[in-house]
Each structure stands twice: as C-alpha cells, then as structure tokens.
Amino acid sequence: DTEVTQTPKHLVMGMTNKKSLKCEQHMGHRAMYWYKQKAKKPPELMFVYSYEKLSINESVPSRFSPECPNSSLLNLHLHALQPEDSALYLCASSRTSGNTYNEQFFGPGTRLTVL
C-alpha cells in the first residue's frame, strides 16, 4: 500500500468555523508533512513531524494547529481562518533513514475555501 489518503476532498468554511483536515498513511513512514499550495504556485512547507514529534514549523500562523495522534495519522486543525488561506492543502509522508532524504509521497489534497 503506497497511498496517502486525505479527507475531506473539499471543504468550505466561514471565518468563524473550526474544522479539521485528516491525513492517513499505512506505509510505516515516520515523517509526515503538511504543505499549502496556492493556484499556479509550488507547494509551500508548513509543518514536519518526525516520529510523531513536531520538528519543523515554518512560522505558520497559530490559526493552523497540527496534531500527530499516532504514526499513521496527521491532522490539521483550522480556526478563524482568513479568505487568503483558501488553497490546496497537501499531506505527505516519507521514510526516515538517517542522513538519507527519501522521497515524499503525497496525498490528493484538500481543497479549502474560506468565505
């Protein structure tokens, strides 16, 4: 199974709502990532979890709150978002092998619209 799944596929929310994005992988990967991608731009890294611990936060606003409940699951909790946060949110995972950087496998993304 070489698949990363994400739910929901689409999400529309108001600026006062609280919602969560979910990501799951069963490849035994111990590194998981959240990216944000605006239209016609490359993905931008938001967070990295390594062995269920947050290892990189790319100065993301606190209205985005990541959570890694176990080695297979990654959540992104959303609260009080702004319309400019509308984007495609991609989850990825990869093996961790010492100093070797392995390829990241991406999910299909959640297309988020903030009204």
Next chain:
Amino acid sequence: AQKVTQAQTEISVVEKEDVTLDCVYETRDTTYYLFWYKQPPSGELVFLIRRNSFDEQNEISGRYSWNFQKSTSSFNFTITASQVVDSAVYFCALVNDYKLSFGAGTTVTVRA
C-alpha cells in the same frame, strides 16, 4: 541557501513530440538530493525520481529520462513521444533537512 530554477513556465507540444524540462539548482551542500514530481490536474503530486549528488548516472524509465550534470548544476527531464496523459505541471525539487525546495514548475500541455 538552496534554490531551484525552472525557467520554462509553459511548454506546449503535439502528441509524439519529445519535450525537455530544464532544472537548475543551487546548493552549498556537498551531499544533496534532487527530485522530480508530476502534478496532473487532479492535484496529487506524483513522485517520479530521486537522484543523489554522488550518483551522476543518467536514468531512463519508459518514456522518461533524466540527465544529471553536477558541473552545470542541472537535472533535466525529457519525455519521449509525449502523450496527452503527460499534460501536467512538473516540479523539480531539492531537499535539505526534510524541507523540499520546489522550483516554480513547468506546465506541459500535450495536444492530440
């Protein structure tokens, strides 16, 4: 600082033509890893290839081939005999400390 440059914004070809996507990178690391990803209209990024800095062998996978040249800091990608299904955005990327630095991407449109 790391940087990946994909100078071609868009390329349009007719089916069965070959298309080459350029990728130039900058890094101070002596050991580094380069990647190519494909993003079709559906949105999912699909991993195509990983290359590390100490392996300069070129690679071929079906209609895809990659030319890695450390001397010119380039990692170019060629699609031979393109097909409509090859239409996508292609990203070249460089990794450092788990962070993927993507190029701006090249949109390839293959017309029937």
